[in-house]
Amino acid sequence: MVDIFNTLIDSFIDNKVGIAENFLSPSLAAHLKDNLNELYSGKRLLSAGTGNDITSSHNKLVRSDKIYWLDRKHNDPFENDFFDLMDGFISHLNSTCYTGITGYEFHYTMYEKGSFYTKHIDQFKNNSSRQYSMIMYLNADWQENDGGELCIHHEDNLQNISPNNGKSVFFKSSELEHEVLLTNKPRMSITGWLKIN
Numbered sequence: 129m130v131d132i133f134n135t136l137i138d139s140f141i142d143n144k145v146g147i148a149e150n151f152l153s154p155s156l157a158a159h160l161k162d163n164l165n166e167l168y169s170g171k172r173l174l175s176a177g178t179g180n181d182i183t184s185s186h187n188k189l190v191r192s193d194k195i196y197w198l199d200r201k202h203n204d205p206f207e208n209d210f211f212d213l214m215d216g217f218i219s220h221l222n223s224t225c226y227t228g229i230t231g232y233e234f235h236y237t238m239y240e241k242g243s244f245y246t247k248h249i250d251q252f253k254n255n256s257s258r259q260y261s262m263i264m265y266l267n268a269d270w271q272e273n274d275g276g277e278l279c280i281h282h283e284d285n286l287q288n289i290s291p292n293n294g295k296s297v298f299f300k301s302s303e304l305e306h307e308v309l310l311t312n313k314p315r316m317s318i319t320g321w322l323k324i325n
């Protein structure tokens with residue numbers, strides 16, 4: 129795993145956006161995707177909001193994805209495998225980069241056909257605990273005309289990243305503006321933030 133962790137961290141240091149293909153094993157990605165599909169069919173997903181607490185709002189013109197928070201309390205073996213992987217990544221990140229991450233939060237995300245998330249940054253205006261954003265994609269056989277790229281707005285250029293199965297993307301939550309382009313088919317992922325308190 130350390131090699132994949134280093135791939136993510138090194139590409140982050142070089143380009144402000146870390147990318148590691150196969151961060152999730154095909155089997156873990158498939159199980160997490162099954163979980164998400166089951167939650168979706170059971171209508172357990174919630175419309176995602178923007179902002180937090182009092183400033184929270186649900187505006188389908190800004191984002192139209194649906195979410196469900198992962199939790200060790202669910203006692204789901206695959207969610208727990210995912211958290212074990214994240215614990216390993218954070219301990220590696222903290223020991224090699226002195227990042228001081230003390231917590232995290234992750235949700236399953238479903239972008240139904242026609243969904244998107246307009247340009248934004250991830251850190252809340254009234255709370256800077258979110259330090260790093262991390263997304264893991266759960267989409268086998270993603271084709272170019274399926275849309276749904278993560279578009280990063282760098283100072284001088286745009287970077288489009290396709291949401292391929294098992295890929296992880298990692299960037300600073302306070303800095304990079306980004307958006308999710310309209311998807312032409314269901315687009316699944318786990319999205320989260322590494323935090324300091």
Ligand SMILES: O=C(O)CCC(=O)C(=O)O
Binds near residue numbers: 308
């Ligand atoms: O799914 C992605 O590629 C990005 C999602 C995102 O920007 C967010 O949830 O804040």
Ligand SMILES: [Fe+2]
Binds near residue numbers: 248250306
């Ligand atoms: Fe975001």
